[in-house]
Structure formats: structure tokens, C-alpha cells
Amino acid sequence: MLLADAAQAVDGKLNVLGGGWTFTGPQPVPSAIGIVVDVPWDRANQQLPYVLELLDSDGDSVVADGPDGEAPVRVEGVFEVGRPAGVKPGTSLALTMAINLAPMPLEPGGRYEWRLTVAGESHQDWRLPFSVRTG
Numbered sequence: 001m002l003l004a005d006a007a008q009a010v011d012g013k014l015n016v017l018g019g020g021w022t023f024t025g026p027q028p029v030p031s032a033i034g035i036v037v038d039v040p041w042d043r044a045n046q047q048l049p050y051v052l053e054l055l056d057s058d059g060d061s062v063v064a065d066g067p068d069g070e071a072p073v074r075v076e077g078v079f080e081v082g083r084p085a086g087v088k089p090g091t092s093l094a095l096t097m098a099i100n101l102a103p104m105p106l107e108p109g110g111r112y113e114w115r116l117t118v119a120g121e122s123h124q125d126w127r128l129p130f131s132v133r134t135g
Helices: none
Strands: 002-004 007-010 013-017 031-039 046-057 061-068 069-072 076-079 093-101 110-116 127-132
Touching: 002 007, 002 013, 002 127, 007 031, 013 031, 013 093, 031 046, 031 110, 076 093
Parallel strands: none
Antiparallel strands: 002 031, 007 013, 007 093, 031 093, 046 076, 046 110, 061 069, 110 127
């Protein structure tokens, strides 16, 4: 996972612009998250749900105004990776995702984290911490 200014997933490749930052703001700006998921061979051809959620420094969901009122900032979906012909059994299969986000007002001086969960599992390296500048 990588924080970026913009990202695009095309033909199994992840293209990023302004990638690798850990500080943003203080003004709201567009951002993106580039993700490469190594799907184990035995999980191919299965629908795997994922949740990418924004948490504050206390581990609580960040809430923002949306079309239906206030709601946690999160992206949810399902992906499925098929086994290509000729790939040796046991080979992990890569899936690329690019999630581009609209500007969000975040508290200057705040510390945040994007956390990815796939099929109910999360790992330490599936987290992207970042801070918002004060000025």
C-alpha cells in the first residue's frame, strides 16, 4: 500500500503520481491509495470482500458528511482474481487497485491511518499512517 497524490491501476500495473508521502495539508487536497494484493493460489477464483477505512489516532473511525448524512470514511468492495492459464500451482496472483479520494477536511496536527481488511483479515503492513501539517 502507498499514499499518493493520484493513482491508476491498468493492465495489472500500478501507476502513481506523487507517491510515498506521510504528511499532507493542512488544506484539504485530493489523494489516492495504491494497493497491490498478493492473492494466495488457494484463494484464487473466490470473491474476497475488502474494507479500507480511515481511523484517527485513537483507532476510531473518522466520520465525514456524505450524501446520506454523517458516515465513517471507508471504501468497501469485493475482488476476485482468476488463475491465468499456464501459471504454476502455488504461485501468488497479484491484484492492483487504485483508490482516488476527494479532498477531505482533516484536523491540522492530527494523526490518521488508512487500514485495509481483506476477508476479515488485517496485518500491520496493511496500514498507512499519515499526519496533517499545522501550517
